[in-house]
Amino acid sequence: MLGCPQVPVQTSVALYLINRLRKSGFVPVVAGNKAANTLLVIADPDRHYLGEVMDLDRAVTMITEKKRDFDRCFVFIHNDAGISYAATMGAISKAKIYTLVYGEHYEDLVKNIDFPCTIIAAKAVHNPLPLKKAIDEVTPWAA
Amino acid sequence: MGCVESMNYEILMRGGSFKECREYIMKHFTEYIEVQPGFRIFDIHTIGVPPIAIGLDRDFIIFPYTKPCHGTFLLRIEDTAEAARLRAMKK
Numbered sequence: 001m002l003g004c005p006q007v008p009v010q011t012s013v014a015l016y017l018i019n020r021l022r023k024s025g026f027v028p029v030v031a032g033n034k035a036a037n038t039l040l041v042i043a044d045p046d047r048h049y050l051g052e053v054m055d056l057d058r059a060v061t062m063i064t065e066k067k068r069d070f071d072r073c074f075v076f077i078h079n080d081a082g083i084s085y086a087a088t089m090g091a092i093s094k095a096k097i098y099t100l101v102y103g104e105h106y107e108d109l110v111k112n113i114d115f116p117c118t119i120i121a122a123k124a125v126h127n128p129l130p131l132k133k134a135i136d137e138v139t140p141w142a143a
Numbered sequence: 144m145g146c147v148e149s150m151n152y153e154i155l156m157r158g159g160s161f162k163e164c165r166e167y168i169m170k171h172f173t174e175y176i177e178v179q180p181g182f183r184i185f186d187i188h189t190i191g192v193p194p195i196a197i198g199l200d201r202d203f204i205i206f207p208y209t210k211p212c213h214g215t216f217l218l219r220i221e222d223t224a225e226a227a228r229l230r231a232m233k234k
Contacts, residue, residue, distance in 0.1 A: 006212065032211075033211050060181065063181075064183075080161060082211070083161070084192060087161075088181060088189075090180075092179075
C-alpha cells in the first residue's frame, strides 16, 4: 500500500520489496493513488516485478466489503495520512501489517503508531539503502 | 473522491492530523458518534486511527476525509437522510 510519492525512496523500495516477496512465492498486489502507481508502472514497463496494481480507495472498499483480503500488508508511511491508512488496514484486514516508515520525520511518525504491526523504520529520503537495510533485517518475506 | 467531491461540502480543517480532527469534533460538537475505520459515509469508507469521531449538527455531518498526499480534511456536509442514518446508530 503506497503513500504519496513525494518522497523519492518509495518507488525504489516498493520494487525491491515486490521482487523479494515474489522470490519467496508471494503474489504482490500494489495499491496506491494514480501518481504512485504510475511511477511504478512506468519504471517496470515489461512487468518484470509488478503484477496487479489497483487504486488505493478501491482496495480499501474491497477489503472493507470482504470481497478481497491479503496475508500480509506493507504500508508505506512518510506522513500522517500514511498512519491513518495503516491503522485502517489493521482494522479492516486480517493481514499481518508491516509499516514501512521513512522520510525526514520518521521518528515522530513511529511515536504515533500505537496499533499492532511490525514497524520497519529508517531515515530515508533520497537514498533508499537505509530503508532497504531495515527491511532486510526483518526479512518480512520469510514464512 | 467519488460523490463527496460533487457534493456541497465545507472544509473545516485542512491538512490536519487524524488526532487533531478527532479532537476538533469532540471539542466543537456535543453530538458525535465513534466508528471503526472502513465505516461508510455517503459512498466512501472512512480512513483513520480508531475510533474515528463523526460529528452531527442538525442535518450536517462532520467527518475526516484522508488523501495520501494532502493529509486529512475535516468536511462538513448537509444531508438529512445520512444524518438520520448516523443518528439512528446511537440508539
